[in-house]
Amino acid sequence: MIINRLKHLLSAGTALVSMLVLWAVPASVQAEWGLNLQRPVTEIARVQYDLHMLIMYIVTVIGIIVFAIMFYSIFKFRKSKGAQPAKFSHSTKAEVIWTVIPTLILIVMAVPSTKALLLMEDTTESDMVVKVTGYQWGWHYDYMEEDVSFFSKLTTPQSQITGTETKGENYLLEVDNHLVLPVGQKVRILLTARDVIHAWWVPQLGGKKDAIPGFINEMWIRADETGTFRGQCAELCGKDHGYMPIVVDVVDESQYQAWLDGQRNKG
Amino acid sequence: MTTTVADHHHDEVPKGITRWLFTTNHKDIGTLYLWFSFTMFLIGGAMALVIRAELFQPGLQVVDPHFYNQMVTVHALIMIFGAVMPGFVGFANWMIPMMIGAPDMALPRLNNWSFWLLPFATSLLILSLFVPGGGPAAGWTIYPPLSVQGGMGVDLTIFTIHILGMSSILGAINIIATIMNMRAPGMTLMKMPLFVWTWVITAFLLIAAMPVLAGAVTMLLTDRHFGTAFFDPAGGGDPVMFQHIFWFFGHPEVYILILPAFGIISQVIPTFARKPLFGYTSMVFAAAAIAFLSFIVWAHHMYTVGMPLSGELFFMYSTMLIAIPTGVKIFNWMATMWRGSMSFETPMLYAIATVALFTVGGLTGLMMAITPADFQYHDTYFIVAHFHYVIFCGSVLGMFAGVYYWLPKWTGHMYNETLGKWHFWLTIIAFNVTFFPQHFLGFAGMPRRIPDYALQFAEFNVVSSIGGFVLGYSQLILLVVVIKAIRGGKKASAEVWDNPEGLEWSVASPAPYHTFATAPEVR
Numbered sequence: 111m112i113i114n115r116l117k118h119l120l121s122a123g124t125a126l127v128s129m130l131v132l133w134a135v136p137a138s139v140q141a142e143w144g145l146n147l148q149r150p151v152t153e154i155a156r157v158q159y160d161l162h163m164l165i166m167y168i169v170t171v172i173g174i175i176v177f178a179i180m181f182y183s184i185f186k187f188r189k190s191k192g193a194q195p196a197k198f199s200h201s202t203k204a205e206v207i208w209t210v211i212p213t214l215i216l217i218v219m220a221v222p223s224t225k226a227l228l229l230m231e232d233t234t235e236s237d238m239v240v241k242v243t244g245y246q247w248g249w250h251y252d253y254m255e256e257d258v259s260f261f262s263k264l265t266t267p268q269s270q271i272t273g274t275e276t277k278g279e280n281y282l283l284e285v286d287n288h289l290v291l292p293v294g295q296k297v298r299i300l301l302t303a304r305d306v307i308h309a310w311w312v313p314q315l316g317g318k319k320d321a322i323p324g325f326i327n328e329m330w331i332r333a334d335e336t337g338t339f340r341g342q343c344a345e346l347c348g349k350d351h352g353y354m355p356i357v358v359d360v361v362d363e364s365q366y367q368a369w370l371d372g373q374r375n376k377g
Numbered sequence: 378m379t380t381t382v383a384d385h386h387h388d389e390v391p392k393g394i395t396r397w398l399f400t401t402n403h404k405d406i407g408t409l410y411l412w413f414s415f416t417m418f419l420i421g422g423a424m425a426l427v428i429r430a431e432l433f434q435p436g437l438q439v440v441d442p443h444f445y446n447q448m449v450t451v452h453a454l455i456m457i458f459g460a461v462m463p464g465f466v467g468f469a470n471w472m473i474p475m476m477i478g479a480p481d482m483a484l485p486r487l488n489n490w491s492f493w494l495l496p497f498a499t500s501l502l503i504l505s506l507f508v509p510g511g512g513p514a515a516g517w518t519i520y521p522p523l524s525v526q527g528g529m530g531v532d533l534t535i536f537t538i539h540i541l542g543m544s545s546i547l548g549a550i551n552i553i554a555t556i557m558n559m560r561a562p563g564m565t566l567m568k569m570p571l572f573v574w575t576w577v578i579t580a581f582l583l584i585a586a587m588p589v590l591a592g593a594v595t596m597l598l599t600d601r602h603f604g605t606a607f608f609d610p611a612g613g614g615d616p617v618m619f620q621h622i623f624w625f626f627g628h629p630e631v632y633i634l635i636l637p638a639f640g641i642i643s644q645v646i647p648t649f650a651r652k653p654l655f656g657y658t659s660m661v662f663a664a665a666a667i668a669f670l671s672f673i674v675w676a677h678h679m680y681t682v683g684m685p686l687s688g689e690l691f692f693m694y695s696t697m698l699i700a701i702p703t704g705v706k707i708f709n710w711m712a713t714m715w716r717g718s719m720s721f722e723t724p725m726l727y728a729i730a731t732v733a734l735f736t737v738g739g740l741t742g743l744m745m746a747i748t749p750a751d752f753q754y755h756d757t758y759f760i761v762a763h764f765h766y767v768i769f770c771g772s773v774l775g776m777f778a779g780v781y782y783w784l785p786k787w788t789g790h791m792y793n794e795t796l797g798k799w800h801f802w803l804t805i806i807a808f809n810v811t812f813f814p815q816h817f818l819g820f821a822g823m824p825r826r827i828p829d830y831a832l833q834f835a836e837f838n839v840v841s842s843i844g845g846f847v848l849g850y851s852q853l854i855l856l857v858v859v860i861k862a863i864r865g866g867k868k869a870s871a872e873v874w875d876n877p878e879g880l881e882w883s884v885a886s887p888a889p890y891h892t893f894a895t896a897p898e899v900r
């Protein structure tokens with residue numbers, strides 16, 4: 111019996127602990143161990159991050175309450191402890207309560223979600239436009255007002271993939287030509303694809319969006335800080351779906367202009 | 378002819394292979410379905426182990442990316458259409474006639490046919506792995522244009538889906554006909570066991586959803602071979618339309634996979650809590666509400682395709698609504714346990730685990746309903762974790778609860794409780810070791826359906842793979858338990874458990890080949 115009880119305790123414990131990990135561990139450690147969403151560097155990514163934390167707290171609390179009640183029942187109402195079964199089989203009051211309270215919680219969640227969505231879908235008043243085209247298996251970037259365009263492909267050597275060489279720091283997250291964007295500017299991204307559906311995703315810059323042949327999708331990015339940000343194709347697109355990363359350099363305005371000049375001279 | 382001959386025929390159990398080939402007996406067909414389901418479970422599981430072996434470490438070690446994609450695709454198809462759906466039809470065949478006091482299913486020959494379609498269908502699917510170009514590799518969702526690129530394996534998959542769909546629809550018709558027409562006198566609709574209720578709702582979902590999938594894959598077939606352009610933008614078609622049609626089937630499909638499991642645990646928990654099911658009426662209505670809502674939430678699987686704002690808002694709100702009836706069900710099970718007198722035999726352990734871990738999957742589902750956040754979660758390992766908590770912990774653990782619960786009724790012998798408990802604890806622990814870390818992988822940005830990954834994902838993938846192998850091999854214990862119970866063991870009484878409710882416990886264990894030739898009286 112003791113062993114049985116210990117087993118229950120253990121499983122209750124593991125469930126609770128794992129749910130609490132995200133709560134208790136400081137954000138910096140979480141980022142390092144990859145426990146949570148990557149640190150956001152755009153307004154959209156930040157809004158998504160905050161919303162994610164809010165709903166995760168809510169569902170964690172709900173989860174803990176549900177688990178607590180279940181394990182309390184498991185310990186308390188055991189036949190081996192001589193528990194006598196009650197006879198009740200319904201209670202309108204209880205059922206109304208557990209219909210109404212979840213409804214209220216849902217409303218609490220719906221309000222910030224709606225706001226966030228309105229923000230994300232507002233692609234007006236952008237400062238510049240970049241067209242992103244997915245293909246099997248890489249990306250093509252077109253700075254539509256600047257007459258600059260180029261392909262961007264994985265540079266991780268095959269030898270690292272097959273393991274004959276040690277894997278580099280940015281294994282599978284490195285490309286020949288980075289997408290370069292100016293900091294603080296609202297960049298409208300147009301997405302399409304040449305062959306099959308891909309999805310363009312740089313977690314720190316915001317959510318993903320599908321690149322679909324025959325369609326133009328749009329999203330926007332305004333990076334708050336400079337740096338290099340990495341992502342991947344997020345929609346299964348064939349054999350090398352795992353090998354079409356995205357690397358974005360966010361630079362300040364003067365560097366951006368210098369880079370543009372360099373690109374134009376190349377062309 | 379004379380009645381004596383008929384009666385004589387009645388008691389005799391046919392012998393040999395023809396018993397199984399030509400059988401019209403609901404128990405035989407149920408057995409066939411269950412063995413078929415378990416076989417597919419092991420085959421699909423083996424494919425999952427190929428996936429976990431490749432993901433054990435970054436880099437390519439075991440398979441090439443194209444074969445990896447085939448494994449991802451066929452694993453899902455086999456598990457959904459080969460293991461879970463036929464498994465529940467097996468339960469329906471065995472239990473529904475006994476639960477409603479009917480002598481057999483309403484359409485016994487159709488029943489035989491709907492089973493025997495299955496082995497042919499799944500053979501085609503497995504065969505596809507060996508044709509030139511290999512099997513389907515576009516994911517189980519077979520999105521065009523990628524699926525249009527595939528080889529002959531995709532065509533075999535389309536035929537597989539057609540045949541499986543036919544089997545499911547025939548099975549569903551049979552179940553509805555049985556429940557509507559063959560209930561014992563006094564067995565009113567609102568007296569039916571919850572398993573029967575959830576199945577009748579599931580059957581309607583099947584009839585509504587499967588033809589939609591059949592239509593979608595037929596359009597895919599004509600796009601591939603007959604020059605149509607339903608989904609080809611170059612010919613004026615629309616690849617996103619496929620996703621809309623697919624998920625219009627796909628979301629009800631989720632509830633097709635889960636509702637019968639809800640039914641099973643609604644039978645199991647009251648028995649071991651020694652207390653009637655809490656809120657029977659609201660359970661029925663919650664299941665019906667979930668079924669209705671399942672038809673108006675489909676686009677939450679495709680928030681990232683670029684929908685108008687109004688569409689995104691509609692699907693977010695409607696999806697969030699599903700939390701309400703689902704919550705009602707979970708709270709009702711908890712209230713059934715509350716102030717009961719519980720004992721923890723293997724079926725009860727599985728039922729409790731189903732409620733607890735399905736709750737985890739339900740809560741992550743609620744997170745994904747939130748459109749802006751889902752732009753981060755979509756197509757990551759967070760999704761993979763979520764649907765395994767729902768489908769493995771909801772459907773499969775629910776099925777395990779049912780197997781242990783009714784095994785003594787099926788075989789006439791008690792199963793080995795020690796082995797059952799081993800199976801339970803290994804499964805639960807290994808499952809969580811496999812899939813809980815995948816939540817974190819998804820948060821950290823690991824896309825799903827990739828054979829190789831960046832180095833920051835390495836640690837959790839090691840943990841997940843180790844868990845996966847333990848989980849896979851633990852399932853062999855179930856095989857041993859079942860075989861042992863068929864061969865012998867402690868004799869089971871008619872009631873088996875402590876005063877369980879339901880007509881199935883009024884017949885002997887093992888249940889005679891024919892039951893309720895005379896309808897029982899239900900008060």
Ligand SMILES: [Cu+2]
Nearest residue numbers: 308343347354
């Ligand atoms: Cu891609």
